[in-house]
Amino acid sequence: MFHHVKELQFNARVSKPDPKFARLLLEQFGGGNGELKAAMQYFVQAFSARQPYPKLYDMLMDIATEEFSHLEIVGATITMLLGPINGELKQAFEDSGLKEMVTGGSASRDALIHQALMNPQFFVLSGGGPTVTDSNGNPWSGSFVNANGDPTVDLRSNIAAESRAKIVYEYLLQFTDDEYVQESLRFLMTREISHFQMFAAHLEQIQPNFPPGILQGDARFTHTYFNLSNGASARGPWNQGQGPWAGGEWTYVEDPISTVRESNGLTNFQQTAPISNEQMNEIGKKLGKQRYAEISKAVPKSTNQWSAYPQNELESPRKAS
Amino acid sequence: MFHHVKELQFNARVSKPDPKFARLLLEQFGGGNGELKAAMQYFVQAFSARQPYPKLYDMLMDIATEEFSHLEIVGATITMLLGPINGELKQAFEDSGLKEMVTGGSASRDALIHQALMNPQFFVLSGGGPTVTDSNGNPWSGSFVNANGDPTVDLRSNIAAESRAKIVYEYLLQFTDDEYVQESLRFLMTREISHFQMFAAHLEQIQPNFPPGILQGDARFTHTYFNLSNGASARGPWNQGQGPWAGGEWTYVEDPISTVRESNGLTNFQQTAPISNEQMNEIGKKLGKQRYAEISKAVPKSTNQWSAYPQNELESPRKAS
Amino acid sequence: MFHHVKELQFNARVSKPDPKFARLLLEQFGGGNGELKAAMQYFVQAFSARQPYPKLYDMLMDIATEEFSHLEIVGATITMLLGPINGELKQAFEDSGLKEMVTGGSASRDALIHQALMNPQFFVLSGGGPTVTDSNGNPWSGSFVNANGDPTVDLRSNIAAESRAKIVYEYLLQFTDDEYVQESLRFLMTREISHFQMFAAHLEQIQPNFPPGILQGDARFTHTYFNLSNGASARGPWNQGQGPWAGGEWTYVEDPISTVRESNGLTNFQQTAPISNEQMNEIGKKLGKQRYAEISKAVPKSTNQWSAYPQNELESPRKAS
């Protein structure tokens, strides 16, 4: 269960309202790389980790909880940047103070509407609060969440998610002069870096962690590069010389169209590989057995219970009826 | 900020895996009337309430936090209902135990695939965990959240949201025989009833709370019913006799097409109303002033800060720089 | 079936084109709280009401039909606000008059594009007509419609929907000076108030109407408030003293974390309730029987027919083959 603490994790402040920057900042509230996505991604991944991998569960829930706390910081900042809009909208019968807010007193209603059009929904829909959208008004989608039930995949999804969240904060920092806001953004950006390192460290201690999952590839194709574009072609460590694996080199297929034709659609493609498909299968089988054992030991096939009361162990009670 | 407690709010258990019911239960995980919707709706509404209405903020955050805790219960139940899928998928090289789970041992692979097709994404995408979707696989959308920056509107949105969540639990209860699962669903359903009553009680003490917002209607049209369909017409307290307001009765327009034609598109429509438009405007103006005063007093137009450290008051510090 | 009347229900006019306000007004055309949502919501709810509750059906279809008529008013107003765009776009070979429209004659092409960017789709997609989107360009979604097959739920969804539609018109009214447009918006806003009251009156005469649906809650949890946030906590009629029900008071759980731990995840939670679970179940059973009787009497299990020709009764013919 969750508990809410009224203090924000970081002391979010704004120097003055700025509805324009509020719109940009929505990218981190309801956008595809924002805090809600991160929070939900780690929260959802945690479910299948709970019983087989309680240490991973603990880390995922710690970071998910922090991301929900960051979502709160972003929402609070947006709300403060929208400042008096909510109150001014109540002045429906008066000459609304919205004008003053926007332009310093002398603006026409046209200027007000112009401001509103930057993100009309702050004015005519949310009444001065955040919306669960990105900076272009697209609603957050459950499809943003990547959770595939395998730690060697999920942790890589998280490393990439943190990288994207980091660059979006980096870009955002260039669009506000408010030092208070910059301070909060810098804190949030830094935490993406630290989470990146936590996920990387956890992935590192799972061995083997490559390829992700269990099954090994077909040795004829794992180190083969198909040159599928014409003209001058770039060569580098991604398609020539030693690849990022033990033993063996990249195979560069200069003319894939001819190769495909001559090899009956690659079914007859021959390739000396540093390791045979039989050996690869052995590795996969062994790994499959090991992972299966870990998980099936922890997840009962009959009665199951999620928590002990109190929960003093990392492990779930796995009650067997 | 949030804090995570490893104990679920309710002791969720399952008697045995049941992937079919897991699919149905997704409706309350990532569906339009589910727990994530409720949690996010109250959480987002809380932002614009924070400074002007700190008591409302406290209630919204208490209930939002409980809904996140319910989301966790639903996700945990789905995961336990999916039971060994995650582990069996690691048996990629063996004769997978997935069959046994599904059918008790004698099933063909076809039966397994049939089971998978009920919700293929539990098998080929999430690897045995919940997806952020409804029971038909549609991703959760930020557009599910209703937050309009006015308590007399938002609280009514919440009453309706709780009503819908309640009926979905009521329907779900008819599709499982597992007593443990029924117990959890009954708890969750009951909490929707209790939240309904909290929102209703809070709305009741805001006076006046009708019409929602500030502006009063045009007295000629507030109590008028247009009979826009032919044939036998139903009459009842919604279109005849005393309406649900003080003084005056419903006006029933029997033949709206003629009325519209003869009144120049209703611009000349005459109607004796229990209260004049001038009086209604006075009510609106007075209410607008009052609400404006409440909000503008609480929301600074310059430097703003969300939390005090420690936060020992209900009120936000409203720091004026 | 429907019949179209060329006269708008209200005499919609505009004083001059105003593409900026046209964008804002889209919120009521294709937005989540707009006229299409309302029309479709009542129309869809009407299907399951048709046979068991023909009076409710009549009211829902009257109001749905009015909302389609309002959708037409909003679309007509948007089109008139976009004025000559459609024609000017045909001047593709000339020095288009679009400039003049936007700025009064002296503007650069840049000003024109600026105008266009406010909502580019009026210019490059719809050619000067409405789009089925909200003010940020998000397409209308079938998920906006709430229809759950139970009048005590659906009518509450409608009350909330009308509340949101009302506040959006209230906000919109502050962004146009055009008196003709204000007149139309005020009419439309007023009708939301009147529909609110129709739905409320209909709900009131369904007894009992609480809790929504049939099933009663668990008496231990219906009146219990969990204080899930730290620090200063607000107390009021929503969590202390007499609640909005007959007999008994709110139970306030000060420290839910300890309570959950000590009650084995609330399974042992004890609570004196004004009414026992057995009594509640009796109420639910009786109500279930009554509703089942009403519906099953009206809905044949074999051959069924929707309309009589002519349809002179409220009831559907319920032809039994």
Added chain:
Amino acid sequence: MFHHVKELQFNARVSKPDPKFARLLLEQFGGGNGELKAAMQYFVQAFSARQPYPKLYDMLMDIATEEFSHLEIVGATITMLLGPINGELKQAFEDSGLKEMVTGGSASRDALIHQALMNPQFFVLSGGGPTVTDSNGNPWSGSFVNANGDPTVDLRSNIAAESRAKIVYEYLLQFTDDEYVQESLRFLMTREISHFQMFAAHLEQIQPNFPPGILQGDARFTHTYFNLSNGASARGPWNQGQGPWAGGEWTYVEDPISTVRESNGLTNFQQTAPISNEQMNEIGKKLGKQRYAEISKAVPKSTNQWSAYPQNELESPRKAS
């Protein structure tokens, strides 16, 4: 404005409930080629036609209104196919009759759930009514509507839309044995054919209607076919001999890659065309002037009004303030 007639346009009946076919039929309720799409497409196109092209407006509104009437037929049929679900769900405390409906009396709860899983939302969300989705549960989207403010484009969009709706009814007819349902589907399918012909006839009388819009193409590229795939290539009236235009033949570019390289990215591409670019521009200019004149004459740039009361002419009053 709209008026609702309680009689369905076609006498929709069902022989017995059939929830499975109800799911398939959703494709025509809330699917991308369904009745709501058609109704909304013609309704939205009608707005920009209203003033310049009142005859087109009349036809579009007649057909849009018929499509709303068809939507009602489809929704009524789905509701009747779902039969007693709504009532049975009220039997929450009893041994629900849902079983009997599904299987004829002997089925286990498992069979019931299986039925539910075909489209769980009929059971746990809509309570036995239609949802605004396609047959896979995807919500209807405003992006289904094609309306581009040009009759030579919009009418072609409508011809294609009717073609798709027709084929979907054709496919659906193969999945039901219920003669009543077949009868309704056949009526609806036939109306798609008739609408197709109305749109085609209307398009035919607009001259010139090709190319759609105003601007003519670059004569070097209008009749040129680029052979962008290898191996055996098909030749036919779409890329050789006389094309579907007056004078001149298709140019077939056998080896587009070389052609692009040698013509500096086609900027130097030479082509004898049956008509010069100058001539084409003249045609376009003349057509632009004509269409501009038609539209700008009908759409006032100042005060505008949509309807007269009563509306006895086809034309909108075009009130000039």
Added chain:
Amino acid sequence: MFHHVKELQFNARVSKPDPKFARLLLEQFGGGNGELKAAMQYFVQAFSARQPYPKLYDMLMDIATEEFSHLEIVGATITMLLGPINGELKQAFEDSGLKEMVTGGSASRDALIHQALMNPQFFVLSGGGPTVTDSNGNPWSGSFVNANGDPTVDLRSNIAAESRAKIVYEYLLQFTDDEYVQESLRFLMTREISHFQMFAAHLEQIQPNFPPGILQGDARFTHTYFNLSNGASARGPWNQGQGPWAGGEWTYVEDPISTVRESNGLTNFQQTAPISNEQMNEIGKKLGKQRYAEISKAVPKSTNQWSAYPQNELESPRKAS
């Protein structure tokens, strides 16, 4: 398989950066009528054409491949229009040159943000590249693709799609003064015209091609027009006189409500038709047999193979195991 050629099909150039027009141009990148929609539509249609109709397949793949090549031109143009944004964002520690780009050197940061708000995602999300969205930021959707497995339907969908793409380019051309950009747009617009003609020519040689699909309509309703709106009604070739078919005239139902009532919901509607339903059924049966024969001959029911190596025939190898 595909091969990429580094030369663009058309020599896309820009005179200077113009982020505002870049936003408008997104409509053709990720919009509902844009290049990705066209490319994917023809590509997806090609799958079911591959075996029964290899000539159609060849044409669809040629044009799909060209549309992918156009998508590349549009994306390249957007990227060049966004010019130095990507680089300037790297100046995070400096006084960024973004200002200079936007305003020529003298602008305040406010002007920069204003520019950014036109489409914030170019600045804070994509870092200066295209997004897979339309001009309002809505993501491209798979539901844009119309592919129904019947050439007489699909080709009509394509004709309509090309018409819409053409008009969007026509509108876009009015919002840029950059002659290089105009040149590319004119090329792209012209190709929509040429594709329109290829699809029309291919459709023409399929006989019969009307009605789309196999089933013929009910002769009583194919030529009947229901006048579903009141007041002055337009008459023309779409509802009077000879219709666009051989023999017979339009039937105009002046008062559909009475007609429906009197004909028992049209079930008794009588109509002299130029051809009887029996004759129509014969046509349909014959056509169904023919199409079935064509397809079933080409698609094996057992082992199947897509390509020969090398593929020197138009036909797929249809390997029979």
Added chain:
Amino acid sequence: MFHHVKELQFNARVSKPDPKFARLLLEQFGGGNGELKAAMQYFVQAFSARQPYPKLYDMLMDIATEEFSHLEIVGATITMLLGPINGELKQAFEDSGLKEMVTGGSASRDALIHQALMNPQFFVLSGGGPTVTDSNGNPWSGSFVNANGDPTVDLRSNIAAESRAKIVYEYLLQFTDDEYVQESLRFLMTREISHFQMFAAHLEQIQPNFPPGILQGDARFTHTYFNLSNGASARGPWNQGQGPWAGGEWTYVEDPISTVRESNGLTNFQQTAPISNEQMNEIGKKLGKQRYAEISKAVPKSTNQWSAYPQNELESPRKAS
């Protein structure tokens, strides 16, 4: 531009139709981790790489082109798995052979519909071809594409995308017995592994590549772990001892709530870091200058051209007008 080669890159075959597995396989056609997502992601990333990083561009386009070729393999396989559906649907007047296909000859129509319901859109919408959706029928969305204009971010997004695609193929392989299909899936799965390694090798040679982007974090927070959940807590290389960076250790904040309160919302949080914020800023500035130089050298601020004709260099012509 693209060129299409009629031979599939891999010789896709099926042993017999299997519509059920076709549904599952849709996950790799239009799903969030499927081939279209991969193809579009690398294709879109390539635009901003084109001018500053032509070697990266070459690699991205080679792999994007291969992913389009894989999309074709997946679509071809789905089509072959749907086998005779397209043809049988033409038998509308006969006793359709669909039955035989599904059940081997003896099945009732009910069995046929059951099959259809597995994915109704194969039957009633696509007519036997793929849809641009995932296995639950959700349409592909442009929001699946991650492209942020920074190679150190984009390459990590790609590594994660390949990981997810790999695991989905791994899961899919367990749901088909068809050896031909398994062969194709194994090839496709292997290519995800090889692409993973190409992206990793390319990322490795960009130095420094951490943190992603330019800006360095706040040294007080980069190595700090907040223990945001109660009870037993897991410790490991992700929150204790040496972290994955040079010098210094993880700081573990045992009680974040107290820490936040006492440090005024972390603004006074003190932390000895292995490197000072000033040093970090220096690193960032230097890196920003370098990246800015690379990009601004390659991207002209005035006239720009994408391709040379012929394009014999890796570099874009960068024509300065």
